[in-house]
Amino acid sequence: DTEVTQTPKHLVMGMTNKKSLKCEQHMGHRAMYWYKQKAKKPPELMFVYSYEKLSINESVPSRFSPECPNSSLLNLHLHALQPEDSALYLCASSQDQEVEKLFFGSGTQLSVL
Amino acid sequence: GQSLEQPSEVTAVEGAIVQINCTYQTSGFYGLSWYQQHDGGAPTFLSYNALDGLEETGRFSSFLSRSDSYGYLLLQELQMKDSASYFCAVRDHDTGFQKLVFGTGTRLLVSP
Numbered sequence: 001d002t003e004v005t006q007t008p009k010h011l012v013m014g015m016t017n018k019k020s021l022k023c024e025q026h027m028g029h030r031a032m033y034w035y036k037q038k039a040k041k042p043p044e045l046m047f048v049y050s051y052e053k054l055s056i057n058e059s060v061p062s063r064f065s066p067e068c069p070n071s072s073l074l075n076l077h078l079h080a081l082q083p084e085d086s087a088l089y090l091c092a093s094s095q096d097q098e099v100e101k102l103f104f105g106s107g108t109q110l111s112v113l
Numbered sequence: 114g115q116s117l118e119q120p121s122e123v124t125a126v127e128g129a130i131v132q133i134n135c136t137y138q139t140s141g142f143y144g145l146s147w148y149q150q151h152d153g154g155a156p157t158f159l160s161y162n163a164l165d166g167l168e169e170t171g172r173f174s175s176f177l178s179r180s181d182s183y184g185y186l187l188l189q190e191l192q193m194k195d196s197a198s199y200f201c202a203v204r205d206h207d208t209g210f211q212k213l214v215f216g217t218g219t220r221l222l223v224s225p
Contacts (some may be wrong), residue, residue: 004155009178015225031211040218040220041177041218042200042215042217042218043156043200043215045212045213045214048211048212055211056208056211056212058212073128090155090156097214099171099210099211099213100143100144100202100204100206100213101146101158101161102148102156102213103158104155104156104157104159106154106155107155107157109153
């Protein structure tokens with residue numbers, strides 16, 4: 001199984017809502033990532049978990065809260081988002097030292113109204 | 114920090130050969146990766162060059178020149194399904210080596 005599965009595929013939320021994005025992989029990868037991608041732009045790193053511990057937070061606003069419940073799961077909790085947070089949110093995983101070879105999920109297309 | 118520049122768009126016809134360039138400025142360098150992303154899809158890993166030279170994988174090849182801080186992706190026998198965005202990427206030397214930084218991206222349009 002070389003898949004990274006993300007749910008939901010699409011999400012529309014209001015600025016007062018709380019929602020969560022979910023990501024799952026069963027490749028035994030111990031590094032997991034959240035990237036944000038705006039239209040026609042490259043993916044930008046938000047968070048990195050290594051062995052279920054947060055190792056990188058790219059100064060992401062606190063309205064985004066990551067969680068890694070176990071080695072296969074990664075969540076991104078969303079609260080009080082702004083319209084400018086509308087984007088494609090991509091989850092990825094890798095072997096811990098093979099950062100150059102990321103396996104991406106298909107992403108969640110998020111619209112904040 | 115890291116900076117990777119790519120042409121914004123390249124057009125070609127089916128069956129042709131196209132080269133997508135990537136020039137980078139980095140504070141440290143391990144190697145250059147390439148990813149393909151179809152509209153609405155996930156980025157997919159294509160290749161990684163750590164050493165100078167050409168790496169071939171089927172219709173796709175990737176080249177690296179460390180002395181010139183330059184690499185390219187070569188796509189041969191182009192097919193319509195190759196229409197996608199292509200990103201080069203490097204590991205960020207300044208943030209604990211777990212951050213992959215992507216280039217500006219090149220949109221490839223293949224016409225019949």
